[in-house]
Amino acid sequence: MLENSTMGLLMISNPVFECYAFYSCILILKMIMMSFLTVLQRFRKKIFISPEDTAISKGGGEVKYDDPDIERVRRAHLNDLENIPIFLITGLLLVASNPPEMIANNLFRIYTFVRIMHTIAYAVIILPQPTRAIFFIAGVVINIIMIIYVILSMHNI
Numbered sequence: 084m085l086e087n088s089t090m091g092l093l094m095i096s097n098p099v100f101e102c103y104a105f106y107s108c109i110l111i112l113k114m115i116m117m118s119f120l121t122v123l124q125r126f127r128k129k130i131f132i133s134p135e136d137t138a139i140s141k142g143g144g145e146v147k148y149d150d151p152d153i154e155r156v157r158r159a160h161l162n163d164l165e166n167i168p169i170f171l172i173t174g175l176l177l178v179a180s181n182p183p184e185m186i187a188n189n190l191f192r193i194y195t196f197v198r199i200m201h202t203i204a205y206a207v208i209i210l211p212q213p214t215r216a217i218f219f220i221a222g223v224v225i226n227i228i229m230i231i232y233v234i235l236s237m238h239n240i
């Protein structure tokens with residue numbers, strides 16, 4: 084059983100949890116949108132992942148696995164999958180560690196901003212490197228800061 088005080092931290096009445104929950108929802112919605120962005124590209128280019136999918140496209144289509152535009156969106160989606168779930172778990176651990184509100188909330192805000200910018204730089208307007216790398220690294224640094232805070236806030240290690 085969680086202690087009462089910890090349960091209190093993981094409730095919307097805690098402003099840090101509220102902020103975490105809000106930005107987590109934004110990031111989850113963003114990831115859901117990546118599937119639709121892929122579908123959009125598939126219909127635009129009439130290129131599908133399985134033969135039966137070509138039947139739902141007016142004018143048919145073909146199965147191909149190396150279209151650069153589609154693969155770009157898929158890579159951006161995969162990169163989200165490599166990073167955002169780490170934030171969702173680490174952010175929750177941070178909330179449970181009762182961090183300073185301003186610091187935690189700004190980490191959540193900046194993380195969300197850099198992940199959205201990573202997608203834009205990778206799959207929407209395609210910005211030159213190292214723009215995307217900077218957004219990626221900023222996100223990784225925030226996850227690491229949160230992990231270090233959580234570890235340091237433990238009493239029994």
Ligand SMILES: N[C@@H](CCC(=O)N[C@@H](CS)C(=O)NCC(=O)O)C(=O)O
Pocket residue numbers: 158159161162165205215216219220
């Ligand atoms: N799985 C990634 C690990 C490194 C990474 O995430 N790099 C960032 C900054 S260059 C990125 O946007 N990689 C592109 C990608 O994952 O498709 C890769 O193979 O590149």
